[in-house]
Structures are given as C-alpha cells and as structure tokens.
Amino acid sequence: MTNKQTGAVLLKGSGNGLRLIIPDDVPIDKVIEDARLLLKEASAMVSGMDIIVDTGTRPVDEQELVFLLQRLIWGESLKVSFWRCENSAARDLISNSGFKLEFPPAQIDSQDYDALVIDRSLRSGQRISHPGDVLVMGNVHDGAEVSATGNVCVFGRLSGVVHAGADGDDRRFITADNFNARQIRIGNKVSNDVDLSDHSWWGRPVIISVERGSFQITERK
Template sequence: MLQEKANDDMVTLKGQGSLLRLLLPSNGPLEIVLSQAKQALDKASSMIGDIGIVLETGCRRLDGISVVRILEDLIWPMSLNVKYWKSEDRETTVLLKRSGFSLEDDEVSSGNLCTGEPLVVDRSLRSGQKVVHDGDVLILGSVHDGSEVLASGNICVFGKLQGLVHAGSQGDDRRFIAVDSFMARQVRIGCRVSNEMAQSEQRWWGRPVIISIERGSFLVTERD
C-alpha cells in the first residue's frame, strides 16, 4: 500500500521553463500562508523581476473575500506578474473563471478538451508533453518520465507509467489509475499525493496495477 504524503504546510516557489510556480499549501489559516509566501518571494526577489508566475492554491476552497485578500495582501503589494491561477477545487475554479482570471489548465488544454467524453491518445507521451482532459483518459502507449496526464476522471495507461498522472484532478478521490507497467515515482488522485516510491521497496514495480483511494489512503491492487 502506498502511504499518503504528509500535508505540506510550507509555501513552495520553484521554476518551470519560463515561469515561476508559487504553490500555496491547501491547509492552514490564509493569513499565515500569505505571510509565508511574502517571505519566500522576498528571498527570491532578485531573481523574480517581471517573470510570469503561476499561482497554485491546491485544494484550498477560496471564496470572493479570500481571492480579494490574496490580491490585496500579496499580488498587488509585491507587483507580481501572475499569468495563470491553478486550483484543484472545483468551486474555486468556477469562481476564478467567472471572475475573469486566466487558468493554466484552460491555456494548456485549449482545443484538446472534450468535456465529459473519454479521450483516447493513440501514442506514447514524451518528456515535456502534457494532456489535460475533463473526463476519462486512455493512453494507448507509455507515459514517459517528464510527461503529464491530468484527468477529471480515471486514467488508463496501456504501457509503462513513468511520468506524472493525476486522476480526479478536480478533487474527486473516487477515481482510479490503471497501468500495464507501473514505474512512476509519484501519483495523484483527487487532492491526495502519494509519497515518492523507491523501486526496490515495491514488489509490484513494473507490473500491471490499479491504484485507488480506500479509507483515505492509496491502495495498489495487482492485476493478473
């Protein structure tokens, strides 16, 4: 059984391509989170400049007052160039869209989104490739290291899984991940993230498995 990753209560700032990602923890009082974010940004102020930022709020449920507070206490005072917001909470995503904010997944998946219908990808995904879909995703190939699949539904990989997959990406932990050869360091279902997995510790490494959430924890079931 995979162990759920402990909730991280620290703000994270990391680079990705031409953007910086500011990850706010899903738990804890918003005022403390914003204070931590200011400290992290102050330390990196010499490198930030006008670099575009993706502001990730995880599974935190934001209302209108919370969004305004983030703007007034963090974004505006620090003159942040926020390109996109990203949330894994459905209600927050709806609120941000209705408020006119640009969402990263909308930008990434424009032209590739087929709401509610299964998406079949008839090829392997290479490093740097990303699939985002509102529904189930079937990959007729492998998901190589450095590639990503985000689906609001279930994910099935008919090949090796080495990259990152996130089933139930809108916060639904009832979804599952099925793969023919599991070789990934981490998986995500709903708002839950597994610990990184060491190859030598898993008897099912490289084998067909189904991964789901049972009683709040990751469960790996080997397939015949």
C-alpha cells in the first residue's frame, strides 16, 4: 500500500492494516488538524480498514490521549486495532487505559519494501509481481494478474486474479472498490473458482482476509 502524508502526519500501509504515524515534536492541535485532513483526503483507503495508531517516541500524557480519542479516534470513527508506543510512560498509560498495544513485529515483517503504485488499469495478459504491497489505481481486468508478498489494494474493478501474501503469509489482505473476481489467493489459500455473483457483496467494495483458515469477505460501508 502506498504512503500518504499531510503536514506532519503520515498514513502508511502495513501487514495488519494502515498505520497512522504521529510525530513526537509537533503540537497536539497541529497533529489532529493534519490527521483529520489526511483522513479526509484518503477516505477511500481508510474506509473499513484497521488502523494502528503509532505515536513513536512521543510522550503522550493523559490530556493528549483524551484529545486524540475525542477529536480524532472517536471523532472520525476510526477502527483502531492497536497502538504502538516507544515511550514507556505513554505505553503504560495507553495499556492501563484498556487499549491494545502492538507487539514488536515478527521476523517475517522485518524487511520493509517500498509499495508499488500502478497508476493505470491492467489488461488481460498483463502480470505484476512485487515483493511488498501493491496499489492499483484502476481496474484489474479479467486475464490480468497481480502477485505481491504484501497486501493488494485495487481502487477500481477487480475481475482478474490477485495473490496477496505470495510468500505464504496468510495475514495479508486484499481490498477492491468493485469485486468481480472468480478467484483470489492469500498466502497458500486459494478461493474456489465458482460463480460468486449471487452474494450480496458481488460488485461492491470489499475487504478480503483469511480468518481461521477460511476466506472472510466483508463489504466496506
């Protein structure tokens, strides 16, 4: 997934969703202002996605945490899965407040490749393979293929074959603005090549992941 930045705040793709990175040297009012603008600009990317709030070494105190919750997290209806804090006091505060902390990434995530952004549609016969996340700003037509060791996001119609986690990592995910694919792959899992058009999410924006060994397809609202 591509990175997107507005002012001091960065939105970055990760194996577990999207990471909202908050700097440690910018006033909290400016952080919230930039973050809200960034989320508005990236609304199509953020919708329905898990967010990891990464405060880094910022010494978040009780007042800042309340500001972040009221004016950003709850105010923008973000779906936060984890918090990441390198500052020990901030980590204790957030943990004691009942929020989940992200543990250090596993070795499989230690090598960070740049995302590949494709600013066009892919036609039948075209094949893309990349060691990292892939973002397609267009359609993936029937007969086209995208293979990535990371996540795959299609901002258009997905009719071709997409393989996320091509190195065997079934923690990866696929998103599409218009799902019309007969087959998808995540890690070592392959969907059945059957007619799925009778499902309610056919032709709709979806998020696809593997949960407990089975494909989970959720319509993005």
